[in-house]
Amino acid sequence: AQTVTQSQPEMSVQEAETVTLSCTYDTSESDYYLFWYKQPPSRQMILVIRQEAYKQQNATENRFSVNFQKAAKSFSLKISDSQLGDAAMYFCAYRSLTSGTYKYIFGTGTRLKVLA
Amino acid sequence: DTGVSQNPRHKITKRGQNVTFRCDPISEHNRLYWYRQTLGQGPEFLTYFQNEAQLEKSRLLSDRFSAERPKGSFSTLEIQRTEQGDSAMYLCASSLADREQFFGPGTRLTVL
Numbered sequence A: 001a002q003t004v005t006q007s008q009p010e011m012s013v014q015e016a017e018t019v020t021l022s023c024t025y026d027t028s029e030s031d032y033y034l035f036w037y038k039q040p041p042s043r044q045m046i047l048v049i050r051q052e053a054y055k056q057q058n059a060t061e062n063r064f065s066v067n068f069q070k071a072a073k074s075f076s077l078k079i080s081d082s083q084l085g086d087a088a089m090y091f092c093a094y095r096s097l098t099s100g101t102y103k104y105i106f107g108t109g110t111r112l113k114v115l116a
Numbered sequence B: 001d002t003g004v005s006q007n008p009r010h011k012i013t014k015r016g017q018n019v020t021f022r023c024d025p026i027s028e029h030n031r032l033y034w035y036r037q038t039l040g041q042g043p044e045f046l047t048y049f050q051n052e053a054q055l056e057k058s059r060l061l062s063d064r065f066s067a068e069r070p071k072g073s074f075s076t077l078e079i080q081r082t083e084q085g086d087s088a089m090y091l092c093a094s095s096l097a098d099r100e101q102f103f104g105p106g107t108r109l110t111v112l
Helices: none
Strands: A003-005 A010-014 A019-021 A022-026 A032-040 A046-052 A064-069 A074-079 A088-096 A110-115 B004-007 B009-011 B017-025 B030-037 B046-050 B055-056 B065-069 B075-077 B088-095 B107-111
Touching: A003 A088, A019 A110, A019 B107, A022 A074, A022 B088, A032 A064, A032 A074, A032 B046, A046 A064, A046 A074, A110 B107, B009 B017, B017 B088, B017 B107, B030 B075, B075 B088
Parallel strands: A010 A110, B009 B107
Antiparallel strands: A003 A022, A019 A074, A032 A046, A032 A088, A064 A074, A088 A110, B004 B017, B017 B075, B030 B046, B030 B088, B046 B055, B065 B075, B088 B107
């Protein structure tokens, strides 16, 4: 069974600085998607970024980028020029492309605090 | 497009009562998912539908839980004989075919 691990329960970053959130996963599959979702306090989860495992190039979305290391099964999220609005829970998620399921497997999350 | 909506947003019930939650997905999305999120944890998959067909159920979905999506549009999740361990946030998500899931705001259930 696949698992997703986020080893940092909480992180802090100064406004305008850069922070990296870690995620590792365990799978025997070669085809899958990885996601980072953001969950602001009392608000719904929104997709931050998505990475297809077959793509070697790391995904980027404006100030958000990932470092995808397939062999190491690592998928970290870098947030550049952090803003107060980035404060939220961040969840890493995995979705198989080979097992016939469409469910996401989530990590336990990292709470990001942005300091003014 | 107003996104995924869920009702009610909060539900407080007494142990042993039945509760029902509703999810309205994004209109053109054919897949609908239910997850449960407890404090300090990430969402855990419960079940999903493709149109009106329920295609996968987690072992977390005990026989007290039932979900429906009668016309392939909105979905309901019912919990019978609620227990304190059912207290959680119940999240609904929808997707268009194989694309990413969009989440609703959730229904927070408190069982006293």
